[in-house]
Amino acid sequence: MGDAAVVGPGTWETIGLTGDLGAALIxxxxxxxxxxxxxxxxxxxxxxxxLCEAPAGTGRTVAIAASIAELVQDCEPGHDPVALVVTSSDERCGPIAAAVETCGAFIRRSSESGIRLGIVSExxxxxSQEALLAKPLDVVIGTPDRIAGLIEADVLSTEAVEMLIVDQADDIAIGNSHDVLGSLLELLARDRQRVVLAAALLSPLLDLTADRLIDPLRPALPVTDPVAGKKxxxxxxxxxxxxxAAVARTIALLGAExxxxxxxxxxxxxxxxxxxTRALTATIGASIEELTGVAFSHVIVANLPTWTDGYAELLKMANEAGSESVVLLAAPTHRHLLRSFGRVGGVQLNAAPLPNEAGVEAMRTDRIEQLVRDQLTRVSAQPTPRFLQSVHQLAAEFDVADVAAAAMDLAHRALQREVKPGADLPLLLKSPAPAPPGADRRVQPSPEVTDPNRRRGAERRQREVEPGMIRLFVAAGYNYGVRPGDIVGAFAGESGxxxxEIGNIDIRETFTLVEVPEDSADDVISAMADGTIKGRQIEVRRERY
Structure with missing residues (x-):
């Protein structure tokens, strides 16, 4: 296979695009x-x-659209399409079509302007799609099975097709449409161009294209390095x-000033x-450059960068602005893009649903419960708890459960009055400050325990487990809304x-400690490597002291 040299970004003109197309993109x-x-x-x-490795976040959608616009511009307008775009899902058809329309806006014909396109999918x-294909079209975009079915039914003609583009080919190759993709690659005459793009060049895809792509070019591209230093x-x-409205709700959850x-x-x-109109303060811009040089408590991104270089620039800008966090508002179809961004940012980016008001209240209640648990731990270490006598007096008049509920209600009201909006929510948590070398980040002595001997005893009590049991570390806590039932369900469902058999479950802000039988620990860890907790893949390992 022929490999193209690594090429760095230049200008639209230097990479050979016509002036009109370059102007349309700018x-x-x-x-x-x-x-x-x-x-x-x-x-x-x-x-x-x-054949090109083109992961999400590299600008592949615009590349597809620009190449189609160049082709259509060079072809005489006819009835049948000159380009076919096959993509793995219905959701990808719309973004590709929108980009094609943008890139083709400069094309002028005697009767009409732009690119004539049609979408066919499940x-x-x-x-309705047969009626669409009866009209003159320049490009057809669709899913493998639907395009193949329309070709087989002689509804979609490939006579004039000059180029077939396969988007997200790796997803197709490892899915149910593997054979359909092979048929589509074989369908065109040998002298017609095939462009296969994939997030990763997996073995099933390479096997599928081996005899169907004649001496393909393999463009290489530099990989965006992870952003170094503080982020x-x-x-x-x-x-x-x-x-x-979604952005305003995000600001309220963050307590972003x-x-x-x-x-x-x-x-x-x-x-x-x-x-x-709502007297909300924010700096709003359409580019990183517009926000550069301004100080922000948080950066909220309602328009995601289209490539990883852009995300790296975003992180650097937010760091220079002194921002606590960067929050991305992503569509469900952006999961591949978030994965690419996570590699650049050195984190695992999983999109949690943006809570509604009821969800916020439920999270606040969970937070109160955890605060009470933490306080009970501290109170139990005191020789004479401060309010113990008051509790005995109230218990003589009321049910103890009612006394506790009333105290939690007061705590809830106090938090609502005294804490900035969002500050008591476990949804978005600051990363813990770096601990000194050798420091134990997981176990902290209670503030009230000042005697060194008692403090060491408190740490030992927190670390002790039942004989035959071992403690596992789960990299999710209240920040992901994890409850004990979620842990039990995941461990039992995935490992059997x-x-x-599951012992104590200690849920903290950003992690959870779970006691399991020592002889089952490796089985649980192995099973959870492919398992999920609340729909997410979460790291599970042995606790390190």
Missing amino acids: GAGYGKPTALQSALLPAIASERNV LGTTA PDQHAFSVIDANP TPGILVRADRVQTFRNFFA LSGK
Whole structure:
């Protein structure tokens, strides 16, 4: 296979795009090509077959759209499509179509402007898509099974197709449409171009393309290095629409006093109007450059960068601005992009649902319960607890459970009055301050225990486990809304361990300690490597002292 040289970002003109297309991209906010686009677009322009590793966050969608716009511009307009785009899911069709329309806006014909495109996927009826394909089209975008079915039914013609682009080919190759993709690659004449893009060049995909791509180019691209040094905390929420209301709710959860907000250029004024009418303070911009040089308590991103280089720039800007955290509002389809961002930021980015008001209240209640547990631990270490006599007096008049409930209600009201909005929520937590070398981050003595001998005893009591048991560390706590039932369900469901065999479960802010039989520990750890807790893959290992 032919390998192209590593190419760094240049300008749209230097990588061979026409002036009009480059201007259209700059006008849409794509000031310069990413490393992937700089390597991939010239390879596609060579009219050879291309096999390229193009993970999320590298700008592959714009690369697909720009290559189609170049092709359509060079072809005489006809009835049948000159390009087919096959992608792994219904959700990917829309973003690709939007990018194609943006890139094709400069194309002028005698009767109409832009690119004529159609989407065919499992979301639409066969009848409606057959009617769509009866119209003149330049490009058809769809899922493998639907495109193959329409070709087989002689509804979609491939006579004029000059280029087939396969997006997210690795997902297709390891899924149920593996054979369908092979058929589509074989369908076109040998002299027609095939472009196969994948987040990872997995063995099933390489086997599938081995005899179907003749001497493909393999563009190489530099990998964005992880951001070094200090970084703000990084979190993600899953939202259907990162609208002003969702951003305002995020600000309330964070207790963000001076947030910076990144939004799409066409939504800046909408956001500013929304915040102005509600007397909310925020700096709103459409680019990193607009927010550079301003101090922010938090940076909220309602318009995600389209490549990993952009995310690296975002982290550096937030760090220079003194931000505590960067919060991404991501659509459910952005999970691959978040994975790529996580590698650059050195974290695992999982998008938790943005809570509604009821969810916030439930989290606040969980927080109160944990505060009470922590306080009970401290009180039990005191020779004479401060309010013990008052509790005895109240217990003589009321049920002890009612006394406790009343005390928790008072604590809840006090937090609502005295704590900044969001500050008592376990949803987004600051990373713990670095501990001195050799310090134990997990076990802290109670503030009231000042005697060294008693403090060491308190630490030993917290570390002791029943004979035959061992403590496992789970890298999720109240920050992920974890409850004891979640731990028991995950461990029992994944490893076969009985719920009765699981010992004490100690849920903390950012982690959980779980006691399990020592002879079952390795089985639990192995099972949880592929298992999930509350829908997320979470690290489970032996506790380290």
